[in-house]
Amino acid sequence: MLTHLKLDNFKIWRSTGAMRLAPITLLLGTNSSGKSSLIQSLLLIRQTVKGDDPNLDLNLGNPDEGDSVTLGQFKDLLCRHGGESEAIKANQVGVEFKWSESGQPEEATIFSARYRQGPGGSAELDYLRLGKDGQGFFVARRRPGIYRLQLGAEHRPVGQSPHFRPQRSFAFAASAIASLGTRGELIRDIGPALLDELGKIIYLGPVRRLAQRDYIWAGRMPASIGDDGARAVDALIASGVALQAAHRGRKAPPAEAQLFQQTIHWLKEMGLADGLTIRALGGSARYELLIENQGSKSNLKDVGVGVSQVLPVIVSALFAEPGHIVIIEEPESHLHPLAQSLLAELFAQISRERKVQFIVETHSEHLFRRMQTLVAKQEISTVAEAAMYFVEREHNYARLRELELDAFGRVRNWPEGFFGDALGETREQARLMFERQKGAKS
Incomplete structure (x- = not known):
């Protein structure tokens, strides 16, 4: 089960912040507010991981290949009004999610990747963290084609090499695993675990x-x-x-x-x-x-x-x-x-x-x-079983609001104009009825 999603500089999103995903997650909001982009981010990673081209760090989609999403080039993916933070640069796109078989956050595995502009409008992997806390690996781009690898359980990097560039943003070539010796066995199954999880979508x-x-x-x-x-x-x-x-x-x-x-x-x-x-x-x-x-x-x-x-x-x-x-x-x-x-x-x-x-x-x-x-x-239960979000535009980017429901299903932080103005419509109908009745009597 997916338990967490976070996007940075992704299409209309400057940042979603840490978004909790529950067994039932509802996304509500106005048209063109950014709801579909949340879903597209997951489908984008799924079609990349399930693809067959090891040279594509991010498969932005081809309609002739039957891809779930087609997002153009990297410049179309990058938020036009994106910002820079401690975690990401203004010219980078970040996609992060976690999943857990039990649904418990403390047992979650994380996929956290950052991308930059690559050759020919492509997306190039800049950073990847994959695995559970204290396990898995970190990969960072040092210069074109060269990546530094660090294993999650070790404090020092293994080294940097073209062989440490993950294929399709999730797994290493067999030769790279073999070059690590016994340490390679620690990360061999992490990529396939991601493939298995995304295959459940x-x-x-x-x-x-x-x-x-x-x-x-x-x-x-x-x-x-x-x-x-x-x-x-x-x-x-x-x-x-x-x-x-x-x-x-x-x-x-x-x-x-x-x-x-x-x-x-x-x-x-x-x-x-x-x-x-x-x-x-x-x-x-x-x-x-x-x-x-x-x-x-x-x-x-x-x-x-x-x-x-x-x-x-x-x-x-x-x-x-x-x-x-x-x-x-x-x-x-x-x-x-x-x-x-x-x-x-x-x-x-x-x-x-x-x-x-x-x-x-x-x-x-x-x-x-x-x-x-x-x-x-x-x-x-809104705590364990459901999460409901309202997505709205704030100037040139999207904003995410988690709806707070009490034990009786009432929304504590109801957004303005959430489902129109039902009370206002009732008032207007009553006013018109009163005016017509008054005119009929006169």
């Missing part, structure tokens, strides 16, 4: 794939549902076919069938459907997904867009395994208020029962209000 972007009339299914459960949810229906088909086979054989449904059954449950709870049906089209690999409502069945393409947009959200939550990190932008897209509020119930239940972490960027007042209710009902 399931990301679902704000623009999701529209419904299709039928789907070609490969015959297996997909390994992922895709950043746009394109393979969410494939996962449902795999689960639905497994359920149908169990029914035909009069056997108990296998574990694989639970995704289909639980998706139906949440669609019912949200008032979006009474059921789902998977139907094969002839003897081909094509299948259609039918939505059941009030005794009739309709193709997914023929029902409201809200159903096709929320299916990847539900599937991503149910698809996650213990320890996974589900990052979702605008899960409420095209949903009516009740369904939006029940998303909070979905995230809370899956997080609690399966130990799945959710980082959710949303504009939904209904989702947030239900989270407040869950806090009031003591189903969620």
Whole structure:
């Protein structure tokens, strides 16, 4: 689980400060305030670490390669109004996060990196710290291509060499590990541990794939549902076919069938459907997904867009395994208020029962209000289980405000204009009603 995030001079952020990440983290705020940049920083490191080019210190993204984020060149990443501090220079970008299997901060592993302008608009690693306190390693750029290495348990640097430049900002070449002898074994597994943690991220972007009339299914459960949810229906088909086979054989449904059954449950709870049906089209690999409502069945393409947009959200939550990190932008897209509020119930239940972490960027007042209710009902603890942030613009850069909720879910530090001026609207309606009544009497 990710427990901490800190950005310096990253896009619109001069500095986020130390940001606490909880099992459920909500990011709220106005448009273009910097919420998405928080998520992009994690996806940026993920696509760098999972890439196959050892010469890229930071993979800023290529749309033709299917990268999760495309951020241009280093100059586009660097905050235009950035500042210098003890930790970072004005011409550097800093990304830092921590993760812990137990969720306890004292057991956390840290990734802390600083980047500078490199050749051809690229980003060049300037500093990297990776590992737990007293373990891991520190790497600092001394001059172009030369890096100084220090092991976390040692007070003196090992030395400096081109071999000590971490590949893809996280791991050393086999020759570098071998050159360290027995000390190399101390840091061999640290990079792969980061790769494993970032591999647990399931990301679902704000623009999701529209419904299709039928789907070609490969015959297996997909390994992922895709950043746009394109393979969410494939996962449902795999689960639905497994359920149908169990029914035909009069056997108990296998574990694989639970995704289909639980998706139906949440669609019912949200008032979006009474059921789902998977139907094969002839003897081909094509299948259609039918939505059941009030005794009739309709193709997914023929029902409201809200159903096709929320299916990847539900599937991503149910698809996650213990320890996974589900990052979702605008899960409420095209949903009516009740369904939006029940998303909070979905995230809370899956997080609690399966130990799945959710980082959710949303504009939904209904989702947030239900989270407040869950806090009031003591189903969620704001200390251990939830963190809620309001992101706002302050002149030319973003500012982060952690919302303080009391035991009854009430916000102590409510930002001005958080969800509009509901009280002001009520006053205006009452004034107009009074004026009309007065005019009618006269």
